[in-house]
Amino acid sequence: MLETLMLSRIQFAANISFHILFPTITIALGWILVYFKFRFDSSGNPVWMRAYRFWVKVFALTFALGVVSGITMSFQFGTNWPGFMETVGNIAGPLLGYEVLTAFFLEATFLGIMLFGINRVPSRVHTFAALMVAIGTTISAFWILALNSWMHTPTGFEMRDGVAFPTDWWEIIFNPSFPYRLTHMLIASGLTAAFFVAGLSAYRILKGDTKQAPKVALKTGLVLAAILAPTQAFVGDLHGLNTLEYQPQKIAAIEGIWETEKGAPLLLFALPDRENRENHMAIGIPKLASLILTHDWNGEIKGLNEFVGNHPPVAPLFWGFRLMVGIGLLMIATAWTGVYLMKRRDNLPRWYLRGLVVMTFSGWVATLAGWYVTEIGRQPWLVNGVLKTAEAVTTVPASHVGLSLALYLTVYAVLLWAYIHTLKVMSRRSVEIEEIPSAGGEPKAQNDAIALQTKGANV
Amino acid sequence: MTFNEWLPVIFVGLMGFAVLVYAILDGYDLGVGILLPTAQAEEANRDTMIASIGPFWDANETWLVLAIGLLLIAFPAAHSIILKELYLPVAVMLVGLIMRGVAFDFRAKAAVDHKLAWDRIFKAGSILTALTQGYMLGKYVMGFTPGWASELFAVLSALCVTAAYGFIGSAWLVMKTETQLQKRAVNWTRLAGRISFIGVIAVCIVNPLVNPGVFDRWFDFPLVMFVLLIPALCFLAFLLNDMLLKRLPKAADRHCWVPFAFVVAIFLLCFTGLGFSFFPDIVPGQMTIWEAASATESLRFILVGAVVVIPVILAYTIFSYRVFQGKTTELRYY
Numbered sequence: 001m002l003e004t005l006m007l008s009r010i011q012f013a014a015n016i017s018f019h020i021l022f023p024t025i026t027i028a029l030g031w032i033l034v035y036f037k038f039r040f041d042s043s044g045n046p047v048w049m050r051a052y053r054f055w056v057k058v059f060a061l062t063f064a065l066g067v068v069s070g071i072t073m074s075f076q077f078g079t080n081w082p083g084f085m086e087t088v089g090n091i092a093g094p095l096l097g098y099e100v101l102t103a104f105f106l107e108a109t110f111l112g113i114m115l116f117g118i119n120r121v122p123s124r125v126h127t128f129a130a131l132m133v134a135i136g137t138t139i140s141a142f143w144i145l146a147l148n149s150w151m152h153t154p155t156g157f158e159m160r161d162g163v164a165f166p167t168d169w170w171e172i173i174f175n176p177s178f179p180y181r182l183t184h185m186l187i188a189s190g191l192t193a194a195f196f197v198a199g200l201s202a203y204r205i206l207k208g209d210t211k212q213a214p215k216v217a218l219k220t221g222l223v224l225a226a227i228l229a230p231t232q233a234f235v236g237d238l239h240g241l242n243t244l245e246y247q248p249q250k251i252a253a254i255e256g257i258w259e260t261e262k263g264a265p266l267l268l269f270a271l272p273d274r275e276n277r278e279n280h281m282a283i284g285i286p287k288l289a290s291l292i293l294t295h296d297w298n299g300e301i302k303g304l305n306e307f308v309g310n311h312p313p314v315a316p317l318f319w320g321f322r323l324m325v326g327i328g329l330l331m332i333a334t335a336w337t338g339v340y341l342m343k344r345r346d347n348l349p350r351w352y353l354r355g356l357v358v359m360t361f362s363g364w365v366a367t368l369a370g371w372y373v374t375e376i377g378r379q380p381w382l383v384n385g386v387l388k389t390a391e392a393v394t395t396v397p398a399s400h401v402g403l404s405l406a407l408y409l410t411v412y413a414v415l416l417w418a419y420i421h422t423l424k425v426m427s428r429r430s431v432e433i434e435e436i437p438s439a440g441g442e443p444k445a446q447n448d449a450i451a452l453q454t455k456g457a458n459v
Numbered sequence: 460m461t462f463n464e465w466l467p468v469i470f471v472g473l474m475g476f477a478v479l480v481y482a483i484l485d486g487y488d489l490g491v492g493i494l495l496p497t498a499q500a501e502e503a504n505r506d507t508m509i510a511s512i513g514p515f516w517d518a519n520e521t522w523l524v525l526a527i528g529l530l531l532i533a534f535p536a537a538h539s540i541i542l543k544e545l546y547l548p549v550a551v552m553l554v555g556l557i558m559r560g561v562a563f564d565f566r567a568k569a570a571v572d573h574k575l576a577w578d579r580i581f582k583a584g585s586i587l588t589a590l591t592q593g594y595m596l597g598k599y600v601m602g603f604t605p606g607w608a609s610e611l612f613a614v615l616s617a618l619c620v621t622a623a624y625g626f627i628g629s630a631w632l633v634m635k636t637e638t639q640l641q642k643r644a645v646n647w648t649r650l651a652g653r654i655s656f657i658g659v660i661a662v663c664i665v666n667p668l669v670n671p672g673v674f675d676r677w678f679d680f681p682l683v684m685f686v687l688l689i690p691a692l693c694f695l696a697f698l699l700n701d702m703l704l705k706r707l708p709k710a711a712d713r714h715c716w717v718p719f720a721f722v723v724a725i726f727l728l729c730f731t732g733l734g735f736s737f738f739p740d741i742v743p744g745q746m747t748i749w750e751a752a753s754a755t756e757s758l759r760f761i762l763v764g765a766v767v768v769i770p771v772i773l774a775y776t777i778f779s780y781r782v783f784q785g786k787t788t789e790l791r792y793y
Contacts, residue, residue: 061564067517068560072553074524078531078542079549085535090754093532094761100521100528101768108521109772109779112514116790120782166756396546404550411554415561422569 005393007401008080011408013375017368018412019073022066024367027141027186028193029059030134032220037127050213051220054430055197058423060115065419067108072408080401081382083392088164088383091157091172092147099143107136138186145185149178151383152374153246164386176246180239181374187232188370190224191331192363197221198338199360200427202353209431218356219342225335233328237292243377244293247384248302249311250377254321255289256282256314260303264289268322272314277304312379320373327366334359466762467752470533471741473765477529479730481522483627483723488512488519490628492559492585493621494647495578504640505578509563511635511787516563518776520556532761534751537741544603545595552591558584586621593620600666600733602744612665619658626651627726630718633707635787641708641715648718649704656697659729663690666736672744673736686735693728696721 033056040048077085077092085092110132118126156171157164166172198221201214244251252258256267258277265284272279290299304311334355341348382389394401491508531538542549559581566577597616601609629651632644667674677686700721708715741748752758 057568061568064517064560064564067520068557071520071524071556074527074531075542075549075553078527078538079546082539082543085531085538089531089535090757093528093535093753094757094764097528097532097761098764100525101764101772104521104524105518105772105776108518109775111517112779113782116514117782163754165754166760169760394543394546396543400546404547407550407554411557415557418561418565418569422565426568 004396004398004401005390007398007405008393009389011401011405012076012080014405014408014412015069015072015076017371018408018416019066019069020367020371021364021416022062022069023137023141024189024192024363025062025196026059026066027137027189029055029062029197030130030137032193032197032224033059034127034130034134035220036217037130041123041127047212047216050211051217054213054426055217056115057426058200060111061419061422063107063111065415069412079396079404080394081392082394083387084382087162087387087392091150091154091164091166094166094169095143095147095150095173099140103136103140103143107133107140110136141185141189142182145182146173146175146178149181150175152181152378153177154383154386159386164383177239177242180235180242183235184232184239184370187228187235188363188367190228191232192367194221194225194228194335195331195356195359195363196361198225199356199358200423202348202356203360203424204427204431205348206350206353206357207428207431214430218348222335222338222342225331226339229328229332229335233332236325236328241293243374244301247377249304249307250317250374251293252302252304252307253312253314253317253377254373255293255301256318257289257301257303259305260300262290262300263287263298264301266292267318270318272318274314310380312377316376317373320369320376324366324369324373327362327369331359331362331366463755464749466755466758467533467748468739469762470529470752470758471739471748473769474526474529474533475730475734477522477526479727481519481526482730483726484515484519484522486624486627486726487631487719488516488628489559489585489589490624490626490651491632492581492628493589493625494628494632494644495582495585497575497579497582499575502575506789507636507640507787508632509566509578509581510790511632513563513790514779514783516560518779520560533753533758534741534748535753537746537751540603540742540746541599545598548591548595548598552588552595555584555587555591559588560584585624589621589624590617593617596620600737600743601669602742608669612669615658615661615665619655619662622651622654622658623726626655627719627722630722633704634716634719637712637786645704645707649701652697652701652704652722655725659693659697659725663732670736670743676736689728689732689735693725693732696725696728700725 033052036048036052036055039045040052074096110129113121113126113129114133117129121129150172153176154164155175156166156168158167159165198218201218201221204214205218240251255264256270256272256279257264258279263286265282265286266288267279267282267284270279270282270284287297290301291297293299293301304314338348338352338356341352378384380388380390382392491512495505495508527538530541562577562581562584566574566581569577594613594617597613598609600616601612603609626648629644629647633641633648636644667677677683700718703714703717703721707718737743739747739749741751
């Protein structure tokens with residue numbers, strides 16, 4: 001029988017994993033929509049408007065899932081981790097409060113105008129509303145990552161009677177890992193949205209959609225991915241160096257280095273063995289880990305032997321990291337191949353489009369893998385060096401937590417299925433909508449939503 | 460009192476404001492969900508009703524996040540007690556909120572033959588949310604004391620809150636809809652108003668009986684002359700509203716907004732009464748706001764932000780309501 005601690009950890013992981021799927025898309029998709037709308041405003045070309053109209057509906061659906069799963073998150077601290085707020089509430093509270101005040105209201109209020117106000121306000125005011133939504137989602141990421149980074153690299157506080165008190169808010173917000181983590185996450189969102197847009201557009205084209213709008217969206221997604229994917233590799237490397245400085249035990253676990261060594265190899269494959277504190281069947285490139293992390297072939301990397309009893313489990317970090325990097329490399333290859341193919345010919349070959357469809361949710365997998373690495377890598381601490389996870393958990397009986405966990409898991413499974421299924425339905429439906437040329441010769445801004453309208457309101 | 464001692468009072472005021480705004484705003488959109496007719500033939504009415512709350516529900520729910528956020532920020536000790544006591548009802552409420560939030564978006568985007576199913580989920584989620592919120596309010600008012608009397612009161616409170624949300628939701632529809640739907644909304648408002656009235660009376664009788672402190676506070680001479688204005692005004696608002704509703708809709712749709720204003724006034728009065736019963740306790744009978752308050756450094760830091768940002772939030776919220784003012788039209792993305 002699992003105890004309250006483990007159940008609460010699973011529940012928090014389930015809630016936040018489910019939640020992060022949707023903001024990861026909407027943070028960047030909000031900016032992509034601003035781009036579409038801005039291109040329409042400045043050129044008057046209706047193709048941009050059609051691309052906007054399809055994607056704003058996807059955005060609305062994704063945003064709604066983010067909102068409802070986010071409300072769940074806001075209750076989790078109190079219900080399952082009262083020790084967290086009791087110990088570091090003086091710091092976590094205001095950061096969360098600023099997120100609500102400066103981000104949540106902004107995005108939620110302007111969302112109404114962005115989604116349904118296009119005929120009620122001038123086009124520029126509408127574009128402004130879309131911009132406010134995009135800014136809101138980004139500000140939200142700013143505050144929540146400030147808090148999360150502070151949990152990894154806490155600064156700007158002092159402990160009095162076992163409770164953290166703020167001494168310098170600037171140091172708290174701009175703590176050492178924050179700039180790297182924020183950049184890394186924002187680019188992750190950009191890549192997730194880029195492959196999401198490219199993948200669904202490729203799906204529409206494969207289903208026989210010959211209109212311009214999906215092509216335009218596909219191109220936007222691919223170019224964005226081609227720029228962001230290599231940038232992410234660079235930023236990720238900087239983030240890793242920052243982690244090496246502040247959380248060396250996390251890096252040791254990621255690299256599977258049990259004993260401190262000079263000229264450590266970069267392991268491509270290994271089976272970490274927790275019992276005997278060693279790897280089996282290790283295949284690696286000699287000295288490469290030392291070179292990457294210390295920029296010296298013979299640089300010394302601290303091993304897990306220096307953190308016995310105080311370091312995270314190795315296998316999930318080792319594998320999670322390799323999954324994330326693997327997908328990142330696949331993203332670079334896919335995006336660059338696509339940009340190369342687009343330069344050579346008008347229509348992308350079907351084999352490539354199929355590949356893009358497979359990659360539609362690749363950003364989700366990489367983002368989740370990355371978050372698991374960094375969050376499991378913080379264990380056994382909840383706030384690094386300040387508060388252990390086990391000390392913060394609730395005293396609610398395990399049966400209650402088990403019940404709520406079962407409830408959430410059921411709901412999330414249904415919702416995830418419904419979400420992906422609905423995206424497919426929306427994409428297929430959009431294929432059948434005709435673009436009717438107007439008298440002016442230019443294809444008229446045709447209503448994507450006519451098919452929806454036949455059955456009443458099209459929320 | 461020094462400024463530092465005032466800080467918890469300011470924050471409990473802010474939190475009360477957030478809870479009240481939440482109860483009014485999400486109250487009307489939950490109410491619309493509670494009233495949603497589920498017969499196959501009513502699809503057009505459902506579309507209109509949902510369209511009337513479409514641009515707003517997201518922002519409305521954010522007030523709940525602000526309220527729970529302020530509790531967490533300003534009174535972490537109370538936050539821990541309250542959420543631990545309410546662990547299961549919170550989980551059920553969240554599932555209710557999730558169901559209605561997503562149903563709202565899925566209903567129009569999913570395959571057409573699933574639309575009615577999503578509408579039913581929307582209604583069920585709204586009812587579940589209202590019931591659990593009322594239940595939690597009841598448990599809170601009873602100071603989380605165990606026993607059947609407290610459970611019974613919580614159940615009564617659950618029904619009252621659901622009726623109250625139906626009341627404000629139907630008044631919203633009287634204001635935002637036309638023709639046959641508006642006429643039905645008028646009838647719903649009268650019915651929900653009467654049920655709410657009985658509920659408020661029941662709570663007013665039971666609350667001072669089971670909470671001796673509350674009784675002493677309300678019937679403390681000479682303050683009693685003044686505070687009894689609250690129930691008196693509340694009674695008057697119910698009465699006038701009922702009389703007005705009998706004559707609605709009027710020609711040229713005059714006064715269609717008045718019932719909503721009355722219900723807002725009733726919410727305000729009831730809320731003031733509740734606040735008066737328990738202030739300065741943040742957990743009734745257990746903990747005052749000063750005992751539960753977090754560090755003054757933190758309260759000062761967030762207060763600066765709140766003073767600057769909340770007026771801006773109110774300004775763009777009003778802007779959004781102005782953009783969508785008038786009778787509800789079909790929701791379109793273009």
